[in-house]
Each structure stands twice: as structure tokens, then as C-alpha cells.
Amino acid sequence: MSATITTKTALGSVNPTRLDSLVARVETVGERPALVVSNAMTGDDLGQVPRCTPDDVAAAASRARAVQPAWAAMSFEHRAAIMLRFHDLVLKRQNEVLDLIQLENGKARRHAFEEIMDVSLNARYYAHTAADYLQPKRRQGVQLALTKVTELRHPKGLVGVISPWNYPLTLGISDALPAIMAGNAVLTKPDQQTPFAALWAVELLEEAGLPAGLVQVVTGSGAELGSAIIEQSDFLMFTGSTAVGRTVAGQAGERLIDCSMELGGKNALLVLDDADVDNAVAGAVRACFSNTGQLCISIERIYLPATLWEEFTAKFAQAARALTLSPALDYSGDIGSLISAKQFGTVTDHVQDAKDKGATVLAGGRPRPDLGPHFYEPTILTDVTEEMTVFAHETFGPVVSLYRVATEEEAIARANDSEYGLNFSVWTSDPERGRSVAARLQAGTVNVNDAYAATWGSIDAPMGGMKASGIGSRHGEHGITKYTDAQTIAVERVLPVGAPDGVSPALYARVVTAAFRLLRRVPGVK
Structure with a gap:
């Protein structure tokens, strides 16, 4: 389909x-x-x-x-x-x-x-x-x-x-x-x-x-x-x-x-074992396929517990197939085109390499020349292994790999096992559990029960990457x-910093030492 x-x-x-x-x-x-x-x-x-x-x-x-x-x-x-x-x-x-x-x-x-x-x-x-x-x-x-x-x-x-x-x-x-x-x-x-x-x-x-x-x-x-x-x-x-x-x-x-x-990023989404599967599927569609996957903070890796694997993969594949590809200049389309022949080639090569080495295509995996020269279907892969290019390299297209994990600890460890740390996503029915998991993930932004827009749109807070995903941040x-450039101007009044005239260095040192000990106990003094 x-x-x-x-x-x-x-x-x-x-x-x-x-x-x-x-x-x-x-x-x-x-x-x-x-x-x-x-x-x-x-x-x-x-x-x-x-x-x-x-x-x-x-x-x-x-x-x-x-x-x-x-x-x-x-x-x-x-x-x-x-x-x-x-x-x-x-x-x-x-x-x-x-x-x-x-x-x-x-x-x-x-x-x-x-x-x-x-x-x-x-x-x-x-x-x-x-x-x-x-x-x-x-x-x-x-x-x-x-x-x-x-x-x-x-x-x-x-x-x-x-x-x-x-x-x-x-x-x-x-x-x-x-x-x-x-x-x-x-x-x-x-x-x-x-x-x-x-x-x-x-x-x-x-x-x-x-x-x-x-x-x-x-x-x-x-x-x-x-x-x-x-x-x-x-x-x-x-x-x-x-x-x-x-x-x-x-x-x-x-x-x-x-x-x-x-x-760059190789962003991960973690579905915890208490997640609402329908909500997680809808979130994963947004996380993986928005902007045709050409989004620095989009998701290219999803980690799923064994208890939710069958239900999530079936519903996610169905949702991906239902997306509307369109070149129209209106709001009728869900997914547009890749930008260029170069980007189209990268996506095609990554998917073909994965297929050649044993990956399974659950949805998509095909170009759509009937729509335009750079259209490519939203693609979901399983059975992805380390020797495949798509495993660790950023594809920057509508392609995501799904991985089965046994525990929450394994999901966190595998999500963090990357040189990148830009944007991650966590799905759970318990917001506090989600916050706790998010704090252990090595990414500059982590969205709990959202794909990417919650952190990106909260511009009062910083947005940046950890590890090889960036230096500094935007927003906030x-x-x-x-x-x-910061400039500090200090104006001394009455006495300079240092021993005043007529006071020996030894006496000055004793007075300052006593003063520091006193100030240590004064609230509000930094």
C-alpha cells in the first residue's frame, strides 16, 4: 500500500x-x-x-x-x-x-x-x-x-x-x-x-x-x-x-x-513501557517525517520495549502509509519533496544499503517520480545493524530505524551511544517518569510526549546541542x-583594594582573614 x-x-x-x-x-x-x-x-x-x-x-x-x-x-x-x-x-x-x-x-x-x-x-x-x-x-x-x-x-x-x-x-x-x-x-x-x-x-x-x-x-x-x-x-x-x-x-x-x-544529529525517540501507543505513534509520525525528515531535530532512531513492539510497529507503519505526499502550494499535503538530487541520492543510498545488508522495510522505501524528481516515501526500517550506513550516520530524510529493547536502562544507554546529542523524545503515561528519563539523556533538548516543537517553541529556554551537535545555544x-561583549566597570570609593597607607601587609592580611570568616556567615553575601 x-x-x-x-x-x-x-x-x-x-x-x-x-x-x-x-x-x-x-x-x-x-x-x-x-x-x-x-x-x-x-x-x-x-x-x-x-x-x-x-x-x-x-x-x-x-x-x-x-x-x-x-x-x-x-x-x-x-x-x-x-x-x-x-x-x-x-x-x-x-x-x-x-x-x-x-x-x-x-x-x-x-x-x-x-x-x-x-x-x-x-x-x-x-x-x-x-x-x-x-x-x-x-x-x-x-x-x-x-x-x-x-x-x-x-x-x-x-x-x-x-x-x-x-x-x-x-x-x-x-x-x-x-x-x-x-x-x-x-x-x-x-x-x-x-x-x-x-x-x-x-x-x-x-x-x-x-x-x-x-x-x-x-x-x-x-x-x-x-x-x-x-x-x-x-x-x-x-x-x-x-x-x-x-x-x-x-x-x-x-x-x-x-x-x-x-x-548534526542522530536523534532518538524512546517509547517507555507505559506509553499510550496511539499517542506515541502520532508523535513519532511528526518526529520522523515533518519537513520530509529534513530537520536537524527530527528523529531517526526509535527504541521500543518488547511488550509494545507488535502494536506500535503495525500502527506506525499504517500511519506512515496514510500520509499524503503532495507538491501542492496549499495545506492539502502531509509530506513534500526532498530539496535536491543530492539529498534524494543520500536518502536512496542509505535505504538501499540497509536493504542490501538485511534490513526490513515496514513502510515506504521507494522514490515517487510520478510526483516530482525528489519525492521519497516515508520509510520505516527494522533489523538495522551496525554495518549499515543508516545505523549511525545522519540521513536527513524521511527515514527512521526501529530497535527493540529489553529495559528502560537499555533504551537510555543505546540512545546515548552516539557522537551526537541534539534533540531526543520520550513517550510515557507518567510525566514525572518522563522527566526523570529525559534528564539522563545526553541531548541539548528532550521533549516528553512531544516530537520537537515543545522545546523548540519554548524560546525562553536555551536550544542547543551536546557533544558533536553544536556549540552554544539559541533562544532565551x-x-x-x-x-x-560584557564589560565590568568598578568604581572604588574611600579606600582602594589593598593595604591602606600606614597599615602593614601583615596586619592587612589578618584583618582581611577575619573579615572573610565573618562574611562567610552573613546571608546574602556571595
């Missing part, structure tokens, strides 16, 4: 003139060859962007730096008003960018809408919290009342953002929003396969009142522009593979600039303070 098919495809609100107006935002210092952007649904040409060079990156950085000081001098209230107008414009104009996201990336519209929610949430959150996070703060001085200490937060200056193709709007602009609220300029490079959604977002920011030129967009490949962006930036935000992340971190380290990175306080 195959997945349901729909074949309606349209260009929606996207037209060549509109794309040309977005591309005009990319400034180059001379004529540049064009990079063709493909329609992921059909493989046809969608549009073109300039193939920027390191010289273009340097010129863009210079333009952004020229605007940044005046922006940093603006009040938080002024910045917040712009961010909230942007929030409103994103919601009002969502249909035009939803079409863009679907055509660039191939995803189903329901998953494209998650990007609208994410960008709106980030804009609203940092509009309301930036001032509290970044305002001057009093700190305890070494001599208590005699030392007045203030912590200040200064913008880094120019923040570089290198984003991937899987969430072109979210990752193209959401990480830039707190950087902007902190008073920085931004130099951003969206993936060359998905530049238009990021360009659309920058256009809306300026329509909302952001100074023209504060956010600069360059287009081209990471291999050609990545080093130049790192060279020009004062901080780097990177989302991509762990392999590239190691290179990026090394280059940032050479320049002694800080960076934050969300990298760290999501904006990382874009600033």
Missing part, C-alpha cells in the same frame, strides 16, 4: 518580477555570474542570484559597519517597535513567503508555516526581553559598599550568519533578530539553494523601519564565501553539518572570535547575550 498522492502544483504568488526585486538587494562590486535556484518540487529553474565573491563580502561588511553605530545608539524601545512591526508584517504577508519556502525547499505547507511561527515568536520575544537582558546590571563589589560594580553589554559589531537550506526563513533570519536587537549589524549568507525567503525577510525588516543596509545579504556557496564571512565578522552563527562546523570553528578560533553552532537569555 503506497502513500496517498496529490499532483496539484502552482506558482502561487511567486513570479519572476517579484524574485528580481528580491535579488536586487544583493549588491556586488561588479558583474557576477548567476547561480540558478531550482524549484525543488519540479527540478525546473525558479530564479537566479549573483555568485558573490570575497570582494562582495568585504564590501557588504563595510556597508553594514557604516550603519551599525547609529543603530546601536538607538533606544531599546525604538528597536522593539521595529521588531514588532516586522512581527505583524510576517503574519500579514505570510502567504507570499509560504509559496517561496515551498518552491525553494520542497516542504509541505504545514511545515512551512512552522517557519512563520518561529520568526514571529523570535521577533516578539526579543522585542519584549532585550532591554531586560542587556540593560546595565549592578554586581557585588569586592569591598561591598565601598566598591560600585556595573556590568555593561556592548554589541559585538558585525554578526555573520551562515544558514542552511532546510529552514530557509527560520534559519535565514531568526538568528539575526536577537543580534539586531542587541545593536549589531548582520552579514548573512543563506544557502545558495534557498536564498529568496531570507531576502524577503530582510525586505520586510526594512519596511518595518530597520535602517537600510544594516542587514546585508550575500549569495553563493559556503565553500567560496564562508572564510570571507568569518574574516569580516565579529561573531559567527552557523547552522549546518558537524564536519563543516569543525572547519568553521577552527577558522573562527584563528581569528579569536566567538561562534555559536547548531550541527544566551540567545541574545552571545551577540554582546
Whole structure:
């Protein structure tokens, strides 16, 4: 039984003139060859962007730096008003960018809408919290009342953002929003396969009142522009593979600039023996197949107790087969296309390798050229063993492997047995048991009775990876303070730190020792 098919495809609100107006935002210092952007649904040409060079990156950085000081001098209230107008414009104009996201990336519209929610949430959150996070703060001085200490937060200056193709709007602009609220300029490079959604977002920011030129967009490949962006930036935000992340971190380290990175994952879902199977199946469908599996925090491994194996696998396979694959630019489809021939090849190779080495396909396992060149059915595998590529390597597609475990302890141990630790999921009828299990899992985010949206959408809390899945985090306080430099100013009043004139060092040491012993017992003294 195959997945349901729909074949309606349209260009929606996207037209060549509109794309040309977005591309005009990319400034180059001379004529540049064009990079063709493909329609992921059909493989046809969608549009073109300039193939920027390191010289273009340097010129863009210079333009952004020229605007940044005046922006940093603006009040938080002024910045917040712009961010909230942007929030409103994103919601009002969502249909035009939803079409863009679907055509660039191939995803189903329901998953494209998650990007609208994410960008709106980030804009609203940092509009309301930036001032509290970044305002001057009093700190305890070494001599208590005699030392007045203030912590200040200064913008880094120019923040570089290198984003991937899987969430072109979210990752193209959401990480830039707190950087902007902190008073920085931004130099951003969206993936060359998905530049238009990021360009659309920058256009809306300026329509909302952001100074023209504060956010600069360059287009081209990471291999050609990545080093130049790192060279020009004062901080780097990177989302991509762990392999590239190691290179990026090394280059940032050479320049002694800080960076934050969300990298790869081989995420696990644990179904505990008291879980409601129907709820767990519905959650697993969302966890594994949202965004056609092209989601850094999607699930590629599921661990099941023997007591639930038969019921869960039967219902999960049935649910996967019932999903609607569709290229339509509306909400009718459950699953869209993979983005490219390259990603399609990776998914195909991983599944074929597993089948050749003895894996069993419970559902899917087939391409769907009748829908488009990059469509692939949601696929469930069992009997996966260590020699198969899919066992430990990230597939980044609609493919999940199921494993039987004897105990909760085994499930935790096997979930943790990975170089990655990005996002895990736990399903149980006992929330406290779920919280206890979650705390033992080596992942930056763990969702109990949810796939991934609960932690991702709770942007007051940090989101990042453990182990080889990243450095630093986005969201919450760290999501904006990382874009600033901390400065401590201490003003001494009456007496300096050290022995006053006329007091011997020995006497000073005895007095300070007695004072420290006393302060040790005073509540509130740190």
C-alpha cells in the first residue's frame, strides 16, 4: 500500500518580477555570474542570484559597519517597535513567503508555516526581553559598599550568519533578530539553494523601519564565501553539518572570535513501557517525517520495549502509509519533496544499503517520480545493524530505524551511544517518569510526549546541542547575550583594594582573614 498522492502544483504568488526585486538587494562590486535556484518540487529553474565573491563580502561588511553605530545608539524601545512591526508584517504577508519556502525547499505547507511561527515568536520575544537582558546590571563589589560594580553589554559589531537550506526563513533570519536587537549589524549568507525567503525577510525588516543596509545579504556557496564571512565578522552563527562546523570553528578560533553552532544529529525517540501507543505513534509520525525528515531535530532512531513492539510497529507503519505526499502550494499535503538530487541520492543510498545488508522495510522505501524528481516515501526500517550506513550516520530524510529493547536502562544507554546529542523524545503515561528519563539523556533538548516543537517553541529556554551537535545555544537569555561583549566597570570609593597607607601587609592580611570568616556567615553575601 503506497502513500496517498496529490499532483496539484502552482506558482502561487511567486513570479519572476517579484524574485528580481528580491535579488536586487544583493549588491556586488561588479558583474557576477548567476547561480540558478531550482524549484525543488519540479527540478525546473525558479530564479537566479549573483555568485558573490570575497570582494562582495568585504564590501557588504563595510556597508553594514557604516550603519551599525547609529543603530546601536538607538533606544531599546525604538528597536522593539521595529521588531514588532516586522512581527505583524510576517503574519500579514505570510502567504507570499509560504509559496517561496515551498518552491525553494520542497516542504509541505504545514511545515512551512512552522517557519512563520518561529520568526514571529523570535521577533516578539526579543522585542519584549532585550532591554531586560542587556540593560546595565549592578554586581557585588569586592569591598561591598565601598566598591560600585556595573556590568555593561556592548554589541559585538558585525554578526555573520551562515544558514542552511532546510529552514530557509527560520534559519535565514531568526538568528539575526536577537543580534539586531542587541545593536549589531548582520552579514548573512543563506544557502545558495534557498536564498529568496531570507531576502524577503530582510525586505520586510526594512519596511518595518530597520535602517537600510544594516542587514546585508550575500549569495553563493559556503565553500567560496564562508572564510570571507568569518574574516569580516565579529561573531559567527552557523547552522549546518558537524564536519563543516569543525572547519568553521577552527577558522573562527584563528581569528579569536566567538561562534555559536547548531550541527548534526542522530536523534532518538524512546517509547517507555507505559506509553499510550496511539499517542506515541502520532508523535513519532511528526518526529520522523515533518519537513520530509529534513530537520536537524527530527528523529531517526526509535527504541521500543518488547511488550509494545507488535502494536506500535503495525500502527506506525499504517500511519506512515496514510500520509499524503503532495507538491501542492496549499495545506492539502502531509509530506513534500526532498530539496535536491543530492539529498534524494543520500536518502536512496542509505535505504538501499540497509536493504542490501538485511534490513526490513515496514513502510515506504521507494522514490515517487510520478510526483516530482525528489519525492521519497516515508520509510520505516527494522533489523538495522551496525554495518549499515543508516545505523549511525545522519540521513536527513524521511527515514527512521526501529530497535527493540529489553529495559528502560537499555533504551537510555543505546540512545546515548552516539557522537551526537541534539534533540531526543520520550513517550510515557507518567510525566514525572518522563522527566526523570529525559534528564539522563545526553541531548541539548528532550521533549516528553512531544516530537520537537515543545522545546523548540519554548524560546525562553536555551536550544542547543551536546557533544558533536553544536556549540552554544539559541533562544532565551544566551540567545541574545552571545551577540554582546560584557564589560565590568568598578568604581572604588574611600579606600582602594589593598593595604591602606600606614597599615602593614601583615596586619592587612589578618584583618582581611577575619573579615572573610565573618562574611562567610552573613546571608546574602556571595
